[in-house]
Amino acid sequence: MIQLFGSHKQIEAEIDEFLDQIIGGGLLFKKGIKFYLDGREEEFEQRLNELILLEKRADDLRRDIETKLYTKTLIPEFRGDVLGLLEHSDAVLNQIADTLLEFSVERPETLDDLRDLKHELAKNAIKASEFMVKAIRCYFRDLSAVRDNIKQVHFSREETNRLSEKYKREIFGRGELRLSHKMHLRYFARSIENIADDAEDLCDRLAIAAIKRYI
Amino acid sequence: MEWIYLLSGLFLGWSLGANDAANIFGTAVGSRMVTFRTAALVSTLFVILGAVISGGGTTETLGQLGAVNALAGSFTVALTAGLSVAIMTNMKLPVSTSQAVVGAILGWNFFTGSPTDYGKLLEIVGTWFFSPVLAGAFAVGLYLLAKRWLGNARIHMLQMDAWTRLGLIVVGAFGAYSLGANNIANVMGMFVFAAPFDTITVYGFFDFSGTQQLFLLGSAAIGVGVFTYSYRVMTTVGNDIFRLTPMLALIVVLAKSLVLFVFASQGLERILLSLGLPALPLVPVSSSQAIIGAIIGVAMVKSRSNINFAVVGRIATGWVITPVIAAAMCYVALFFAQNVFEQQVVDRSAQTASGLPATPLQTEVVPFKNTVQLKPVDCDLAGPLILETAAPAVLYPSIH
Numbered sequence: 197m198i199q200l201f202g203s204h205k206q207i208e209a210e211i212d213e214f215l216d217q218i219i220g221g222g223l224l225f226k227k228g229i230k231f232y233l234d235g236r237e238e239e240f241e242q243r244l245n246e247l248i249l250l251e252k253r254a255d256d257l258r259r260d261i262e263t264k265l266y267t268k269t270l271i272p273e274f275r276g277d278v279l280g281l282l283e284h285s286d287a288v289l290n291q292i293a294d295t296l297l298e299f300s301v302e303r304p305e306t307l308d309d310l311r312d313l314k315h316e317l318a319k320n321a322i323k324a325s326e327f328m329v330k331a332i333r334c335y336f337r338d339l340s341a342v343r344d345n346i347k348q349v350h351f352s353r354e355e356t357n358r359l360s361e362k363y364k365r366e367i368f369g370r371g372e373l374r375l376s377h378k379m380h381l382r383y384f385a386r387s388i389e390n391i392a393d394d395a396e397d398l399c400d401r402l403a404i405a406a407i408k409r410y411i
Numbered sequence: 412m413e414w415i416y417l418l419s420g421l422f423l424g425w426s427l428g429a430n431d432a433a434n435i436f437g438t439a440v441g442s443r444m445v446t447f448r449t450a451a452l453v454s455t456l457f458v459i460l461g462a463v464i465s466g467g468g469t470t471e472t473l474g475q476l477g478a479v480n481a482l483a484g485s486f487t488v489a490l491t492a493g494l495s496v497a498i499m500t501n502m503k504l505p506v507s508t509s510q511a512v513v514g515a516i517l518g519w520n521f522f523t524g525s526p527t528d529y530g531k532l533l534e535i536v537g538t539w540f541f542s543p544v545l546a547g548a549f550a551v552g553l554y555l556l557a558k559r560w561l562g563n564a565r566i567h568m569l570q571m572d573a574w575t576r577l578g579l580i581v582v583g584a585f586g587a588y589s590l591g592a593n594n595i596a597n598v599m600g601m602f603v604f605a606a607p608f609d610t611i612t613v614y615g616f617f618d619f620s621g622t623q624q625l626f627l628l629g630s631a632a633i634g635v636g637v638f639t640y641s642y643r644v645m646t647t648v649g650n651d652i653f654r655l656t657p658m659l660a661l662i663v664v665l666a667k668s669l670v671l672f673v674f675a676s677q678g679l680e681r682i683l684l685s686l687g688l689p690a691l692p693l694v695p696v697s698s699s700q701a702i703i704g705a706i707i708g709v710a711m712v713k714s715r716s717n718i719n720f721a722v723v724g725r726i727a728t729g730w731v732i733t734p735v736i737a738a739a740m741c742y743v744a745l746f747f748a749q750n751v752f753e754q755q756v757v758d759r760s761a762q763t764a765s766g767l768p769a770t771p772l773q774t775e776v777v778p779f780k781n782t783v784q785l786k787p788v789d790c791d792l793a794g795p796l797i798l799e800t801a802a803p804a805v806l807y808p809s810i811h
Binding site: 205211270271272273274278335340409411 | 442554656
């Protein structure tokens with residue numbers, strides 16, 4: 197019985213660590229974007245490398261949690277929901293890492309007058325992912341607070357979409373830029389926007405999972 | 412020869428184990444919180460403990476309904492009751508062993524012309540309605556308490572999982588103990604008067620009576636039933652009626668166990684009586700009915716649209732036809748036992764002049780109408796004499 201409680205405690209700690217990785221990934225992303233926009237390349241690349249390592253650690257944790265949940269037949273009633281949530285949240289972290297990697301590979305041109313707007317866009321997308329993590333933590337510990345955090349995710353996603361639209365309108369309203377250039381910049385706005393969209397998709401799933409958990 | 416007659420009791424025990432263990436661990440196994448192996452082990456151990464330690468209370472009540480007083484009669488009653496349960500189990504229905512036994516005893520009463528204590532029958536049948544309602548009420552109360560407590564406790568889902576597993580095993584053990592205490596009368600009650608065992612004194616500390624040894628044998632048969640055949644019914648109880656979460660499973664089993672306990676506990680009866688409160692009858696109630704009552708109670712509070720009423724209806728139909736089938740089968744089987752196999756299915760000499768059966772169970776405590784002081788010197792009887800006094804009756808073998 198002590199072993200039973202011990203293994204539960206261990207997986208609980210691993211889930212917490214996995215969610216910490218998403219939070220950490222978001223912070224690195226925000227810093228990375230800021231350094232990229234400021235032209236501080238070395239620091240940007242350093243953040244990117246940290247993010248890639250962090251994402252790998254999150255992958256390992258997710259696989260380990262999934263394996264343990266199945267081999268030890270833990271939370272049989274909610275196992276499917278939990279695995280779905282972990283995989284979706286891992287996808288959000290992947291989106292964060294991929295977006296920053298694309299910045300490193302494709303080197304989109306920064307427009308000085310739109311720098312703050314782009315930074316704001318990234319901050320809002322990450323905010324959505326942060327509230328998503330809070331909602332997931334509440335799903336495990338405090339169901340009554342899940343709803344509040346999901347609401348925050350919705351708000352941040354809407355704000356991200358609004359900023360993204362504004363950014364795209366600004367780009368496509370400029371006659372001096374080539375269409376290919378505009379499309380390239382739009383692609384990056386869309387990539388950042390996807391982080392918030394993925395967070396919201398997960399929360400839709402989370403809302404249903406939370407209802408199932410009420411006894 | 413007596414051992415051969417006991418075989419039908421063991422068969423009935425097997426049927427009870429195959430069917431009623433589902434009511435203890437069906438929800439836990441169905442929701443995959445407890446493995447079947449663990450469930451079967453805990454059930455068996457605690458059924459034996461319950462039967463041996465606390466099995467006497469309900470046996471007395473069943474004996475008063477109709478005292479089957481010949482071994483061949485006991486054999487037939489147990490066999491037909493067991494067959495009824497086995498047939499229903501094969502149909503994946505959690506039927507009531509109590510009902511099958513009561514039906515079979517009534518079949519014996521009808522066949523032998525023995526009087527039926529209709530007051531006692533009413534008391535027993537009353538519990539068939541009262542126990543599921545009481546279990547439902549317990550379940551609703553426990554559900555509301557748990558909901559309130561869990562809303563504030565903020566326990567991590569995984570810790571909750573661990574506690575729920577522990578709770579399911581502990582409550583399952585309590586349920587198995589209650590089942591053994593409450594239902595062993597169904598299995599071995601009709602053999603008590605002819606228990607072929609002598610009292611054993613263990614190291615001079617405590618006595619292990621013949622009845623307790625009989626109950627040990629019966630509960631071991633229950634254990635065999637649990638291990639060999641209970642899995643099918645477990646899945647019906649666990650999944651088919653209403654989809655239960657592990658926490659609901661815990662609540663439901665606890666509610667059911669409490670009902671069985673209050674109908675089996677002589678200690679609780681003494682406490683209630685000492686407080687001047689009315690005591691519940693010590694009757695072997697149906698654990699199947701109690702668990703279904705508890706499940707429906709919880710389902711009604713939580714979400715009544717999810718109840719599978721078709722399955723509930725099928726189970727309820729089983730409850731109605733079980734005693735009827737058992738009585739009819741017993742009647743026919745007794746006819747064959749008496750007229751084809753030429754076995755003595757009733758001992759007329761053991762019945763009193765009033766027609767009431769006089770088994771050792773009844774002669775220990777019998778209700779009396781009159782207070783009559785009898786002096787031994789006034790009597791000259793060769794046979795047994797039941798004294799009709801206000802004090803508990805004593806059976807005197809012969810007084811000169």
